[in-house]
Amino acid sequence: MTEAAAPDTRTDNSADQPWPVRTVAIKIAQWIDRLGSVWVEGQLTQITIRPRAAYLVLRDPAADMSLSVSCPPELLHAAPVPLTEGSRVIVYGKLAFYTGRGQVSFRISEIRAVGIGELLARLERLKALLNAEGLFDPARKRPLPFLPRAVGLITGRAGAAERDVLAVSRNRWPAVEFVIRNVPVQGPTAVPQILGALANLDRDPAVEVIVLARGGGSVEDLLPFSDETLCRAIAACRTPVVSAIGHEPDNPLSDYVADLRAATPTDAAKHVVPDAAAEQTRVIELRARSAAALRGWVERETATLAHVRSRPVLAEPMRRIDERNDEIAQLRAAARRDIRRATETEATRVVHLSERVAALGPAATLARGYAVVQRVAGPADMAVVRSVTDAPPGSQLRIRVGDGALRAATLGNDTFGSDKLERDNS
Template sequence: MSATCQPAAVPEPATPVASPEAPLTLAQVNAGVSARIRAIPQMWLTGEVIRCDERGRSVYLTLADPDVPRGKQPPELTGYMDSRDFRALPVEPTAGARIVAFATLSYWHSKSKVAATLTDVRLAGEGAVLERIEVLRQALAAEGLFDPTRKKPLPAAPALIGLITGQGSHAELDVLTRTKERWPAARFRVIHAPMQGVECAPAVTAGIKELDADDAVAVIVVARGGGAISELAPFSDERLVRAVAACTTPIVSAIGHEPDKPILDDVADERAGSPTHAAALVAPDVVGNMRSLTADRDRLRRAVHRHLHTAQRDLDITRSRSVLTDPHFQVNQHAVALERAAFRARRAIQHQVSTHASGLTASAGALRALSPLAVSSAAFQSSGAPTAHPSAPSPTSAQAPRSTSARSTAT
């Protein structure tokens, strides 16, 4: 870790400040060290963040000197700043980032340790590049260039695919090969351009405008396939980003892998994680769909055959039933059952008639036995008198009218 500052003018004591007879206490030593450190003016320092911790309202950054040779312990310094100021940074430093900071040295008495209050933290090296990209990203986002409503849908089957990539690059090979594998009839119009360096952004911008002017081109792919931050920086160029935003043809950004995030990814209509992914986005999987269609057709054919076999089996079972093989069979069965029922009914009726006839005969005999004729006949028989014929009038009944007439005359 290095620092730039003016040498501190710390006065040396003229006489010894301690002796064996009057030694300094640790508190006095700390006070003296703190006074000398406070006398050191503010400075700009640089270091690599090896740890970042947030405690309470402060963020603590542990810095180390990255220029110390391997095998030696680098000096470390703890710097702290207000958490709100840390959150307001365009890019928050993380472990491994190199920073430049404006610092005021202080001394922690409890730990006897030098620390620094950081009031201005900036990323250095690649971090500075990221910081500039984030500032531009936020400005363009405020303009609405990344609004989802601006995104144009990709065509389902583009007649002509525009490709901007490096000549002979792996990205070009991946896009062309994977697209042909998915859709053998795909056609390309390829524009080669530098994919890094100072000529990259102008060349890619010109290629986009050229392909956008071609009415036959239905979609444009910008492919590179990852790289270092400095190599991908041209794809965050403001002129390039604005050219993509103004393009009327849908654009797929296939610049970086998942960890990479150039601004082109934000403004493009689709972002592909790799050139292979870009091929999957712009080309329908005709070959894969044909395989799936063939498999589905085979499954459907087998299902229909199974259904027909089951239906034929059920039909055969139904046709084999007696009701269909001999239509009179059921009628005959019902006729036999009806005759049996009629026979049982006749027999039951005859039994009922016979039973009731016997009862009636018995009742008639009992009634005759209780009639007056039967009683008088039984009396005459017991007295020896001849039994009157049933048709002869009874003496009693013959005399009854005369007795009645005599009673009427007397009266």
């Protein structure tokens, strides 16, 4: 703030009553001054030391944002650990607004290098936080496609990781296609560019799996792959992500969030792309096993049919019928004998009854000399004569004897009178 600037106490602001530049500059200086001194963490990307001051650029590792910082040169020289571009530091200072030039400056009075132990402790706290949110849960891990149409590869330009992934993948399956995004894999610009490449590949419908690949390095070199923003972006991807960062002992947080953790970029290629020769061998083996299983099934079914056909009922199908035929013939003969016996018994019974009926009937009586006399009044009107009064003189009579019938007429009622008899031959 310049000494010549007169304070302006006006509070109203409109098109008719605009504030002068000095008022706006003073208000901005007052607002910034209220912030006070703050601790800020970032990564040094530029260090310029002049005789009277040192000028630094402090960059956010997870975003494309930076602050210009100034400090006395002695502050850098007195640092217990030499500070270089790329160092992660924590600074303490105060923002100021220079009203004369309209510029904001960040003057620091303390600077500390973030040590490996502190970095690891922070990573452990972040790891616990992400794990508590469920980003490491195996249930959310998605399976990799068997043979992806295209593989997205995010790696450094012309690095060993890219060569390893491409060489191993094309040796295993020559027709595999890659969509490569070369980005910085360490330093202050790594995280923003990795995030952009990840979002770009995740939007590509042809890419079915994404590989993050980087060779080995120090803890500081691998810090971008433990960044919280990057971890959350990996978890939010719709496309399965494979993390192949460093070597076997290296475990950045991206390994825990990704759908698959590969020990090395070469191992990632083996997981993502199937081995054509191994798959062909497997197909041949499966075909042989299928053929053997089919032959075994046919042989078992053939043996079962032979066993069934060897049974007596199928070996001699007419045998049971012949046995039943003889049984039926015996039953029929027995039935005939029973019927014949029953018929003869009943016939004998009928004869006996006929004899009894004949013995009790009038024919036997007539045969002993008796006769039945009927008066004939008409062709169909005949009545038995039981008294002499039933046959007055001149009555036509029919006399039935044992061997036939006679016709006669009464001459009178005298019992001992002569009767005129006529022989009835009918």
